[in-house]
Amino acid sequence: MKKITILLFLVYTTVSLMAQNKKTKNADKLFEQYEYVHAVKEYLALVENGNTDNYVYKQLGTCNFNMGNSAEAEKWYAKSITVKQNADVYYNYAQVLKSNSKYGDADLQMTQFAIIQPNDQRSIDFITNKDYLSKLLKKEKLFVLNKLEVNSDKSDFGAVMYDNTLYFSSGRNVGGKTYGVNDEPFLDIYQSTYSADGSYSDPISVTELNTRFHEGPVSLSKDGNTIYFSSESFNDDLFQKDKVNKLKISQVNLYKAIKKNGKWTAITPLPFNSKSYSTSNPSIDKDGKTLYFSSNMPGSIGGIDIWKVEVNEDGGFGTPKNLGNKINSPGDESFPFVTDDNMLYFSSKGLIGFGGYDVFSVDLNSGSVPNNIGQPINSEKDDFAFTLNKDKNIGFLSSNRSGVDNIYSASPICKSQIVSVVENTKTANFLSNARVTLLDKSNIVLDKLLTNDKGEVVFNVDCNKDYFLEIYKDGFISQRSAAVKTVSGTSKVTIFLVPMEEVVVTENEIILNPIYFENSRSDITTQAVKVLDKLVYIMTQNRDLSIFVKSHTDIRGKDDYNMDLSERRAKSTVDYLVSKGVNAEKIAGKGFGESELKVECNKCSEEDHAANRRSEFIIVK
Template sequence: MKKNTLLLFFVLVGCSLCAQNKETKNADKLFESYDYVEAVDGYLNLVEKGNTDAYVAKQLGDSYYYMHNTVAAEQWYAKAIQTKQDSETYYRYAQVLKSNGKYTNSDAQMKIFSALMPDDQRAKQFNKNPNYLAELVNKEKLFVVEKISVNSQRSDFGASLYGDILYFASARNESNKIYGWNNEPFLDIYQSTYNADGSYSEPIPVNELNSRFHEGPLTMTKDGNVVYFSSESFKDKLFEKDKNHKLKLGQVNLYKSIKENDKWGVVTPLPFNSKSFSMGNPSIDADGKVLYFASNMPGSFGGTDIWKVTVNNDGTFGTPENLGNKINTAGDENFPFVTDDGILYFSSNGLMGLGSFDVFSVDLNKDEEPYNLGKPVNTEKDDFAFTFNKEKNIGFLSSNRDGVDHIYSSVPICKAQIASVVKDAKTGALLENSRVVLLDANNTVLETKLSNTNGAVFYDVECQKPYSIQVFKDGYVTKSFSIAKISEGKITIDAVIDPIEVIVTETEIILNPIYFEYNKSNITKLGATELDKLVYIMSQNDKLKIYVKAHTDSRGTDEFNLDLSERRANTTVAYIVSKGILADRITGKGFGESEFKVDCQENCTEEEHALNRRSEFMIVK
């Protein structure tokens, strides 16, 4: 996440002043003013001159960490820890290792951090669940995540959909001044129309809200008349002076605008803004009565916490409240978003995740622990600013999984259930311990279960996808059942299977008619289903040998029908052999129209023709 001070803002630099010296003074000044791009150049220049100080390595590690260049951060942290470091350095090193997919090495650094800070909430969580990674990777997939078309080559993030308009922050305006944190233009707020077909219009800036400073993501009341958004305290001349470094240190603050004549009116600061701490990334609840935001104000548990404040009927505000240590940690929590039904989504690098920032949810109506949304919402990289529009049933996620902050749609996976009840075709008995296999449209096996005492098997599946099930049971013929695309809910399939004794006599195997297309000898889908029964019977008795007799109806010449029936007999034998039955166990011959089932000659009905156009499976041995 390229975060700019505006986004993750208020990162606590935490450098060790005692290691600063005259040689590092210029680079330190850039670092402390958040100009990490130039600071890196300054520190690297010292390295080129032979400075191998662990302090310089740590400062480079921190600079790259804040710039979210995890590969370079890993390189310099590895050098820094050759000399004993403060606990946060080990924690950051663990984070970048995790972001780079090096989980074993990350855990090793977390153990060092935990030993140094045993009472830290992050250490306690790590020690409590050493198998956290496997649990996260195996979580049920909840959303389909796809990059959307509004993205530019610069940072785009913090998208929220209100009505048909998608609002987000972007650094795409090349005319804006360049920000030293990440060497990108300052941020502006943009909007794009979300069309009924799922496409997006070309984004345009929201000029009434944008200024020469950073503007970050916004939140809007349900009626669409009030917005709250992040910007910089410099616009209100709220800053502190650092005389030693000749710096003006601003903050990220919250601002409000009310719609007037279909345009956003005067932008006003919220009354609890401060020059001493930051607050931003707001989210207003469905009633417009509670504003959630992130801040590092006094009373925070870590770097940045999730806070809330009451919005009174007269437009005044209550006293900000911290959401507590079930949500907030000694790390950073940020980008809150509250849904209409009281689900809070937020990002954290203090709770156990896949790497860097992960998205979590918590139901504010219940006393519960935050829930990691798992993949594909979360990755080893920064995943943040998750929002959700319940009316449109679509969410939006920001992530730097591709190296740049971009916006992704997050569509909930539609859930349905297939209930299969296996029954005996002859008696109707419910068949326990039947093996039921679920397959997708490509016949890939998804899951296999045994039926319960009621003959039932239940599969949780995705909506709007076709499936099929295959049922296997000793003493019964294997059968397949196709399932068309299903809507959300439950569908029940009566899987009726034939007991072998129903179709096996002393002299032949009795199958349903195996039909062929006119003047063709290829096996049809329905024919294959019947022949699979024969395959199963032969596989259960390796001494059984079969003789296939193929017949035609009375239409066509004797010579034509004899040749046609011979070809049909050959393809039938070839199909059985292709299923693994030895060729010496099945033979076949065509009999043309020489042996009618119904001797109706030229006056046959279509049904009688079909009865004559048959294959018979005689037991030889």
């Protein structure tokens, strides 16, 4: 499990010496040695023998809390709080209840925690955000998750992709010594090759980095030639001795290696490692100048904090700096990952979330406050080690939501907007209250909106699709946009509406310009659209109006050909009007060939021929 990566500084309730007795001595020793699996067996044996001590219940709750067994932790914490406990027990119990989706009960325990520790930032955040759950549930979903095929039945986590290689930590190396915290094998670093079809090769061990202790997760420089990774300080004979329990206590430390001839060499510990505190979970920025990591070193605000250190040009390091209380809380913050655009993702148990570790983001450029990125990335369980590869537009998440730490791909949900601005083509003024209709490529109406005072409407749409806009406003010729191809982000479209010229309506006719056609063609031209849209507007405002379309040709061509051509022109004119919403029963048309010339001529000019190729409109009713 990922708790292993922070190893021997797990948050647990300190064993009270007054609560210990001869009966709990063996169990307490195992507890202090972080052998939680065996400690649980000892404490359970005491319970089975009739021991109903609340101290034992509390110890069982804490063991299971540190092992990630939320159901068992809830059971024993519930028994322990029948007598007053210290603040950490109530806080841990609240987190366990949240992990079991019992948010109401968790709030009761957080209230008790806040009474005992009113000045703790976690208490303040809880009291001022009682509706936190509803706010989190309303957050927009940003990713789609899928469990990766590289997972095993052991802990797999901390995935990060460089080029086409996926690196991660795994406890699949069975057959050797197991870790007492969770009875799983020690962690090793593995790699898998990513293919263009989205598949992954069988993982292989990165043997030159792995030892008999824990390794991982990792972070690579932009050129892929430098790797930073977590391992144990035992590798450098760096440890503390616990003479009472006859223990050698190591820490998680950070190491660096250089790639040479395809292998990792020159493994060196970082200079700020210590036998007294941990340094782990590295993330190097794109320039290779700043290394982010997690640590409980002196100066930490909570149990584990996010830190950064400058990497000098000569390969040396500056002095680590805590990222401060905007990011770090009195709880644990870990698993930092910094993107190329300086967005920091990290996991927190101290900031408000669904339960366990939640993933947060913060823009380091603006100094904004951390943002819980919501579901489905976050759940009531532990969600951590979130990374992004923007070149391949894919992220990775580690989570124990299925009962064991697994790696999930996190594909960004592509969100797009179409911002349409409608203007008067003659005055360039914005047109408010214009009706803008959004259609898909099958001409299915998806939405209708009215423009605001700035002539704007905004449509939320899918990425990489074609959409069309139709714009209507009284007194203007209707307009249809060309296809709008959406991308991630915003597509802005400006539509210019032509004002409707004044139309003279008499008792017998509508005086409207005729529409003209290309030679030997029946297609509706751009000039014809402007005239016909005026007629559409007039007819939609006068529902009883009926129109007869007379279509004509010039004198070129044979009579029967011209008659057929004029019939096609009449039909295309009528079809256009009907397509725009004119009642088909109110419009009819007929072709007249060259029988009714507008310009009588023997040697006709091109202008004369063009004037004769037309459709005219007669009021029938």
